[in-house]
Amino acid sequence: MPSEKIASFTVDHRKITPGVYISRIDGGVTTYDLRTRKPNTDRLMSNSAMHSVEHLFATFIRNSEMGKQVIYFGPMGCQTGFYLLVSNADNKAVIEVIKQTLIDIINYGGEMPGNSEIECGNYRNLSVELAKEECRRYYSAIKDIDEKDLVY
Secondary structure, eight states: OOSSOOGGGGSOGGGOOSEEEEEEEETTEEEEEEEOSOTTTSOOOOHHHHHHHHHHHHHHHHTSTTGGGEEEEEEOTTSSEEEEEEETOOHHHHHHHHHHHHHHHHTOOSOOTTOSTTTOTTGGGOOHHHHHHHHHHHHHHHTTOOGGGOOO
């Protein structure tokens, strides 16, 4: 067993509520915790909802003004949120892009990006409507946050 805990295991998950937080900064890369649920208490995201948000959020944010700075966007294994890794991040700008990305998904009227056997390893497990529902819920929780709210 390794002797050091990873950073995310040192956070008291009983105190986390839905929001956007800085999880860690490694050199020029900021890891944002986009927490959609209160850990260990709320109904968890279904695999289909997480997968669907991942496809849409990654597509929209990588096509935003900060798209070239996005290193990674993906779900947490605990099904309570997502990680967003951004290089040379400006926290205020990142928050605004997160909010705009959620609005774009909520208003999206097209087909799911990456929705084929060629493009995705589990393409049958995608739903635009589930993603929109999840993003509506999360947007309502974070619509009023700003950069001062980012610290655990």
